[in-house]
Amino acid sequence: xxxxxxxFGLVDTKLDNDGNLTLTLQRVPGTAFGGSAxxxxxxxxxxxxxxxxSQIKKVTILPEEVLQP
Numbered sequence: 830x831x832x833x834x835x836x837f838g839l840v841d842t843k844l845d846n847d848g849n850l851t852l853t854l855q856r857v858p859g860t861a862f863g864g865s866a867x868x869x870x871x872x873x874x875x876x877x878x879x880x881x882x883s884q885i886k887k888v889t890i891l892p893e894e895v896l897q898p
Contacts, residue, residue, distance in 0.1 A: 835857065835860075836856060836857055836860035837854045837855065837856060837857060837871075837895065837896075838854065838855050838856075838857050839852065839853075839854060840853040840854060840855050841853040844884070844885065847886065848884055848885050848886030848887065849886065849887045849889065850879055850885045850887065850888050850889070851888075851889045851890075851891060852875065852879075852888065852889070852890050852891070853891045853892075854890060854891070854892075854895045854896070855895065856895060868896050868897060871896060872890065872896045875888065875890065876888045876890075
């Protein structure tokens, strides 16, 4: 639900044996996204949601520039 009607699409996920979750996102063409505060809130929401699962220790969102204003 987090990505429904979002400016971002989930491309890939990887969880290694050490609990490192890597999320690969892409911008959805033709969508707009708010400034730096909205970007930071989105990043934090994604990370905090993922970290609620005990097997996840670290979240990395790629490419790094996808969540920049």
